[in-house]
Amino acid sequence: ETGVTQSPTHLIKTRGQQVTLRCSSQSGHNTVSWYQQALGQGPQFIFQYYREEENGRGNFPPRFSGLQFPNYSSELNVNALELDDSALYLCASSLGGGGETDTQYFGPGTRLTVL
Amino acid sequence: QKEVEQNSGPLSVPEGAIASLNCTYSDRGSQSFFWYRQYSGKSPELIMFIYSNGDKEDGRFTAQLNKASQYVSLLIRDSQPSDSATYLCAAYSSASKIIFGSGTRLSIRP
Numbered sequence: 001e002t003g004v005t006q007s008p009t010h011l012i013k014t015r016g017q018q019v020t021l022r023c024s025s026q027s028g029h030n031t032v033s034w035y036q037q038a039l040g041q042g043p044q045f046i047f048q049y050y051r052e053e054e055n056g057r058g059n060f061p062p063r064f065s066g067l068q069f070p071n072y073s074s075e076l077n078v079n080a081l082e083l084d085d086s087a088l089y090l091c092a093s094s095l096g097g098g099g100e101t102d103t104q105y106f107g108p109g110t111r112l113t114v115l
Numbered sequence: 116q117k118e119v120e121q122n123s124g125p126l127s128v129p130e131g132a133i134a135s136l137n138c139t140y141s142d143r144g145s146q147s148f149f150w151y152r153q154y155s156g157k158s159p160e161l162i163m164f165i166y167s168n169g170d171k172e173d174g175r176f177t178a179q180l181n182k183a184s185q186y187v188s189l190l191i192r193d194s195q196p197s198d199s200a201t202y203l204c205a206a207y208s209s210a211s212k213i214i215f216g217s218g219t220r221l222s223i224r225p
Contacts, residue, residue, distance in 0.1 A: 002160075033213070042119075042203050042215030043159065056212050090158055103149070104213065106158040 002026070004093050004107035012113045018079045021110045025072040025093030031055070032074045033104060034066060035090040043090055049074060078112075086114045118142055119206050121216035130225050134191040138204030138216055141185065145214075147207040148187045150178060152200045153218065159203055162189070194223045 003026040013019050025032050031050045035043035045058035049068035063079040072093070078085060088111050092104035119140050128134040140148070147166040151159035165171045165178040165187070177190040187206075191198055201218040208214050 035215075040123075040217070042205075042217045045212045045214065048212065058212065088158075103161060103164055105161065106151075109158045 002093075002105035002107065004091065004105055006089075006091055006107040006110050008110060009108070010111045010113075012115060013081050014115050015081055015083060017081050017114075018077065019081060019112065021076040021078075021089050021091075021112070023074045023076070023091035023093075023107055025074065025091070026105065027072055029072060029093035029095055029105075031094045031096060031102065032068055032072075033092045033094070034074075034076045035092065036060070036085075037088040037090060037109075039087075046076065081114045083114050086112060088112075118208065118214045119204055119216035121202075121204050121219045123217060124220035125222050126219055127222045127224055128194050130194060130196060130223055132194055134194045134198065134221055134223070136189040136191075136202050136204075136219050136221065138187045138189075139185055140187065140204075140206045140214075142206065142208050142214075143182075143185065145206040145208055148178070148180060149205040149207075149213070150176075150187075150189045151203040151205065151215075152198075153203055154200045162202075191221075196223050196225060199223045 005024045033048040034046040037043045047057040048055045068074040088109045094102045096102040149164045150162045153159045163178045179188045203218045204216040
């Protein structure tokens, strides 16, 4: 167990809808990163937050947005859902500012299906 | 060219043998590397990280890093059926984020 939790476990939405996924990091972990993992692929970096500020972003459109809260929880919001958004969404928390030796610990993930 | 490349496998290894998993990366600015294990339907779990050239051992696992060749490997000694999983190699890129490979499926046959 990594101490990182995510909710919900599974979610089914239709095209065009909006979704909010939630993550609770380990206590004391100031950094949270979100990843999208399509079937048969490695996790793709969406963005990272450090102490409630966005600290980096991958190649995802603006309809993917996030928030981090002072209580070590965070959200991933996706607007205007597309079929290709169907994937496992993972959050990972770490102690520091995402530096080179900052080890990330993953939550169990949320499986999103877009119909 | 993908930033972190792995052979997708499956790699089939007999129980008790050494499993060797390989990974190459394209960003010479990458300094830290990670190996994660992912069971089907589960999230990745960290096995090891390495940032110095050479070998790093932890139990049955040895990570090897060769920055000149931009090559990272993971050796699993005395392979067990419970080692059957997908192994993800990841690099901390110079753009300050972790980039994952697509993973290698490992199957340990009894």
